[in-house]
Amino acid sequence: xxxxxxxxxxxxxxxxxxxxxxxxxxxxxxxxxxxxxxxxxxxxxxxxxxxxxxxxxxxxxxxxxxxxxxxxxxxxxxxxxxxxxxxxxxxxxxxxxxxxxxxxxxxxxxxxxxxxxxxxxxxxxxxxxxxxxxxxxxxxxxxxxxxxxxxxxxxxxxxxxxxxxxxxxxxxxxxxxxxxxxxxxxxxxxxxxxxxxxxxxxxxxxxxxxxxxxxxxxxxxxxxxxxxxxxxxxxxxxxxxxxxxxxxxxxxxxxxxxxxxxxxxxxxxxxxxxxxxxxxxxxxxxxxxxxxxxxxxxxxxxxxxxxxxxxxxxxxxxxxxxxxxxxxxxxxxxxxxxxxxxxxxxxxxxxxxxxxxxx
Amino acid sequence: xxxxxxxxxxxxxxxxxxxxxxxxxxxxxxxxxxxxxxxxxxxxxxxxxxxxxxxxxxxxxxxxxxxxxxxxxxxxxxxxxxxxxxxxxxxxxxxxxxxxxxxxxxxxxxxxxxxxxxxxxxxxxxxxxxxxxxxxxxxxxxxxxx
Numbered sequence: 330x331x332x333x334x335x336x337x338x339x340x341x342x343x344x345x346x347x348x349x350x351x352x353x354x355x356x357x358x359x360x361x362x363x364x365x366x367x368x369x370x371x372x373x374x375x376x377x378x379x380x381x382x383x384x385x386x387x388x389x390x391x392x393x394x395x396x397x398x399x400x401x402x403x404x405x406x407x408x409x410x411x412x413x414x415x416x417x418x419x420x421x422x423x424x425x426x427x428x429x430x431x432x433x434x435x436x437x438x439x440x441x442x443x444x445x446x447x448x449x450x451x452x453x454x455x456x457x458x459x460x461x462x463x464x465x466x467x468x469x470x471x472x473x474x475x476x477x478x479x480x481x482x483x484x485x486x487x488x489x490x491x492x493x494x495x496x497x498x499x500x501x502x503x504x505x506x507x508x509x510x511x512x513x514x515x516x517x518x519x520x521x522x523x524x525x526x527x528x529x530x531x532x533x534x535x536x537x538x539x540x541x542x543x544x545x546x547x548x549x550x551x552x553x554x555x556x557x558x559x560x561x562x563x564x565x566x567x568x569x570x571x572x573x574x575x576x577x578x579x580x581x582x583x584x585x586x587x588x589x590x591x592x593x594x595x596x597x598x599x600x601x602x603x604x605x606x607x608x609x610x611x612x613x614x615x616x617x618x619x620x621x622x623x624x625x626x627x628x629x630x631x632x633x634x635x636x637x638x639x640x641x642x643x644x645x646x647x648x649x650x651x652x653x654x655x656x657x658x659x660x661x662x663x664x665x666x667x668x669x670x671x672x673x674x675x676x677x678x679x680x681x682x683x684x685x686x687x688x
Numbered sequence: 689x690x691x692x693x694x695x696x697x698x699x700x701x702x703x704x705x706x707x708x709x710x711x712x713x714x715x716x717x718x719x720x721x722x723x724x725x726x727x728x729x730x731x732x733x734x735x736x737x738x739x740x741x742x743x744x745x746x747x748x749x750x751x752x753x754x755x756x757x758x759x760x761x762x763x764x765x766x767x768x769x770x771x772x773x774x775x776x777x778x779x780x781x782x783x784x785x786x787x788x789x790x791x792x793x794x795x796x797x798x799x800x801x802x803x804x805x806x807x808x809x810x811x812x813x814x815x816x817x818x819x820x821x822x823x824x825x826x827x828x829x830x831x832x833x834x
Contacts, residue, residue, distance in 0.1 A: 394717060417700070452696075485752070496762065502766065502769035
């Protein structure tokens with residue numbers, strides 16, 4: 330028998346989370362420009378509304394009002410399909426990320442996560458890999474030299490770094506023994522020597538560095554933004570795109586950034602965990618218990634998740650204005666000759682340390 | 689279990705509806721005034737030369753082939769990592785053997801230069817030097833051909 334209230338709750342949650350991601354994407358574009366401006370000692374967009382806060386709305390209206398141009402020589406069907414294939418997987422990946430523990434409401438347990446799939450992290454890999462089809466199809470369908478090169482580079486870069494990302498995640502799976510992201514986050518609340526929480530960054534420092542670098546490459550961000558290197562490839566795979574189709578590519582890229590930040594936070598920084606916070610309140614060893622209401626705990630956990638994700642989003646922008654872009658041979662060399670051997674080394678070290686009961 | 693996957697489909701549905709509504713809305717609002725010049729491919733303002741679908745570097749293909757091998761290897765590692773703690777040392781040594789065999793293949797690929805984007809960079813440089821030398825010393829000794 331179907332529990333209609335549960336279905337209703339998850340429907341509402343899906344819509345709310347989707348809208349929240351879109352809003353974050355919108356404000357991330359503003360944040361990117363404002364923070365870039367701050368780092369270059371400029372002001373940035375500050376005219377539309379207070380502090381330029383309505384700039385994303387203005388951008389959105391402009392995107393919708395612009396003429397949509399499809400090149401005569403392009404493959405029409407694939408050209409239209411490509412942006413859709415980019416944005417939907419980008420959004421869909423977020424479905425397994427837990428943004429809080431359980432919320433007890435009127436005797437009902439609500440997972441603060443859209444889907445607690447048993448394949449968890451594998452789902453992320455599967456869906457995120459589908460996003461690359463959008464980019465390579467878009468690059469090919471445009472019938473433009475820059476687009477094709479951008480699409481090819483993107484595919485090549487994506488598959489090179491996906492292996493090192495997988496190897497880094499295997500280290501995490503060995504320690505936490507579960508594919509479910511919620512279990513991984515939950516396990517990170519347990520304590521080491523009864524004092525230090527077992528966050529991923531502490532048990533997997535090498536894995537964290539590999540994962541971080543790979544994620545930057547996967548999201549096509551500086552210093553790995555070769556698919557859209559504007560100084561050599563004009564716009565890369567989206568050179569020919571305009572209007573809403575371009576906006577979908579753009580939103581897909583930012584949505585990927587959000588998911589990437591959420592994954593870094595969940596795998597290596599405890600996700601929604603606050604150190605020593607449990608469902609009944611703070612339990613501090615050798616000190617005592619500070620009791621709290623369960624709804625308050627849930628709110629604090631969600632806030633903790635949002636702050637961590639926010640920090641990594643800022644980190645993405647920070648890196649953009651700190652590091653120069655790689656050359657393509659350097660990029661493949663880093664992926665294949667540095668990160669993959671390091672990833673395998675990390676697995677062996679992690680295995681030995683687990684067997685010696687150190688982590 | 690089923691409720692989990694159904695909420696993924698719910699999320700997918702929300703996504704598809706969002707995309708469909710936005711594209712439809714944009715189609716109703718935006719102007720449509722195409723002409724041949726506007727719809728030509730962009731090539732820095734010039735008329736495009738030839739097709740955009742040019743032959744590309746075969747390296748992209750080789751990288752894709754190596755990727756398939758390593759991705760299959762990662763697939764083997766995932767289930768092993770999950771049960772690693774409960775099996776213990778035997779799992780550790782087993783996987784070590786697997787990884788060593790894999791590393792032999794990796795070393796072979798590396799040694800063959802398939803991981804280098806520009807193959808034989810040294811040879812390329814030597815050839816370039818030859819051309820430069822032959823270019824700077826024209827016909828000083830007769831009969832010597834570079």
